[in-house]
Amino acid sequence: MIAHVDTLRRRIALTIVAAMLASLVLYALFVQVAGVWAKPPVDQIGLLDQIAATTRIIQAAPPQLREQLSAAASNPALGVLWSEHRSSFELPANGTSIDLDKAPVLHQLLGEAEHKIEVFQPANWPAESSQARYVLLMQLNDGSWLSFTPPQRSWGMSAALRFAVVVALGLVAAWLVARFATRQLADPLQRFTSAVQRFGTDLNAPAIEIEGPREIRQAIIAYNTMQAKIQQFIAERTLMLASISHDLRAPLTRIRLRCEFIEDIDQQRKLIRDTDEMQSMINCALGFFRDESLREQATTFDLSELLQTVIDDYSDQGIAVAFSGPPHLVYLGRPVGIKRMTTNLLENAVKYARHPRIELINGKCSICIEVSDEGPGIPDSELENVFVPFFRLEPSRNRDSGGVGLGLSSARAMARQHGGELLLRNRIGGGLIAQVELPHASLNRAVAITPPRT
Numbered sequence: 001m002i003a004h005v006d007t008l009r010r011r012i013a014l015t016i017v018a019a020m021l022a023s024l025v026l027y028a029l030f031v032q033v034a035g036v037w038a039k040p041p042v043d044q045i046g047l048l049d050q051i052a053a054t055t056r057i058i059q060a061a062p063p064q065l066r067e068q069l070s071a072a073a074s075n076p077a078l079g080v081l082w083s084e085h086r087s088s089f090e091l092p093a094n095g096t097s098i099d100l101d102k103a104p105v106l107h108q109l110l111g112e113a114e115h116k117i118e119v120f121q122p123a124n125w126p127a128e129s130s131q132a133r134y135v136l137l138m139q140l141n142d143g144s145w146l147s148f149t150p151p152q153r154s155w156g157m158s159a160a161l162r163f164a165v166v167v168a169l170g171l172v173a174a175w176l177v178a179r180f181a182t183r184q185l186a187d188p189l190q191r192f193t194s195a196v197q198r199f200g201t202d203l204n205a206p207a208i209e210i211e212g213p214r215e216i217r218q219a220i221i222a223y224n225t226m227q228a229k230i231q232q233f234i235a236e237r238t239l240m241l242a243s244i245s246h247d248l249r250a251p252l253t254r255i256r257l258r259c260e261f262i263e264d265i266d267q268q269r270k271l272i273r274d275t276d277e278m279q280s281m282i283n284c285a286l287g288f289f290r291d292e293s294l295r296e297q298a299t300t301f302d303l304s305e306l307l308q309t310v311i312d313d314y315s316d317q318g319i320a321v322a323f324s325g326p327p328h329l330v331y332l333g334r335p336v337g338i339k340r341m342t343t344n345l346l347e348n349a350v351k352y353a354r355h356p357r358i359e360l361i362n363g364k365c366s367i368c369i370e371v372s373d374e375g376p377g378i379p380d381s382e383l384e385n386v387f388v389p390f391f392r393l394e395p396s397r398n399r400d401s402g403g404v405g406l407g408l409s410s411a412r413a414m415a416r417q418h419g420g421e422l423l424l425r426n427r428i429g430g431g432l433i434a435q436v437e438l439p440h441a442s443l444n445r446a447v448a449i450t451p452p453r454t
Contacts, residue, residue: 188212325360
């Protein structure tokens with residue numbers, strides 16, 4: 001036996017078929033219910049005006065003309081017969097009598113004259129009788145009778161209204177089926193999208209559960225394979241670079257010791273300085289790769305309080321850093337990483353400029369951390385190059401003035417780990433603005449907190 005393959009094409013086809021069947025079922029139910037619900041009282045049926053007008057005309061005519069008038073009044077929508085005797089119509093013995101006092105509309109149409117009215121339904125005839133039909137029997141004031149026979153029971157509503165009801169039932173059925181079917185398709189796709197977004201902020205995210213129709217399952221399998229390869233590549237690259245940086249420590253240490261035996265003091269000083277700078281670069285590189293390999297777990301913390309602790313650390317060193325923003329802002333992220341990122345940005349502001357400042361902005365779609373200063377800024381052509389690892393604008397390559405060149409790279413890497421971005425732009429009037437955009441509630445559920453009143 002060949003198993004059915006769950007595909008998008010098959011699901012869409014089944015959705016269309018199910019919607020059509022549901023429409024037919026609802027229509028059939030409506031017709032069946034209409035057999036009771038849409039059979040209004042006689043004083044509310046759609047042919048009352050015609051019945052009343054015909055009754056008044058025939059009742060006013062001489063008896064010898066009534067048969068001809070009833071034949072002339074007949075039409076495809078209503079058959080009219082007149083007879084002096086009730087038995088001429090061959091109707092069942094018992095019908096449903098209508099009290100005109102309880103049917104004010106019918107009483108108003110027929111006037112003040114007294115009329116005896118009986119209504120017959122197909123159920124009043126014997127089972128399987130070929131004569132079974134709907135009949136309204138009315139007695140005139142002279143004792144003769146009029147029989148009104150519609151070809152089918154009036155619904156008590158106009159054709160336009162009946163059509164509107166049928167269309168509405170079809171739309172409702174299609175909407176219900178489509179809603180259920182699209183949710184069956186959209187839910188796996190939404191979970192797939194969320195998992196892809198999560199991998200953008202967490203390279204150690206687990207593989208996605210395989211579910212949904214065949215096309216989505218194939219996309220998930222391909223994505224899981226790609227994710228595993230990326231994780232393996234990053235792990236191998238990080239391990240290789242960390243191993244190289246670590247292995248360089250030993251020869252550098254030997255070079256540093258041999259520098260002590262150089263007799264030329266000036267050359268000795270230069271070589272020691274270069275060796276120390278290389279050692280510093282290696283230490284920074286190891287720290288950078290260590291951060292890449294050992295990722296901090298995300299947790300909920302107060303972002304405003306975290307930034308205040310960074311400012312306090314600089315204040316203890318006698319460096320004033322201004323701050324503006326909400327006093328409290330709860331955020332889901334990696335606090336140690338964000339603190340290191342902010343410190344790296346402030347280090348540049350303190351080292352190369354003056355009047356460093358941090359501004360925290362809680363927007364509708366994102367949270368923004370801006371670190372600004374008043375200094376020389378960066379040439380526009382170099383605003384992206386400074387993010388390249390080990391790139392430095394300082395030509396002297398002096399570690400005391402130019403740094404190693406990993407601070408901005410590490411800061412941008414941390415921003416991107418949170419699904420955000422770090423951009424640089426020159427400040428009007430002089431200086432630099434480092435702007436960190438972090439995603440809002442969609443990924444990190446950042447929520448502003450109103451501080452309690454004191």
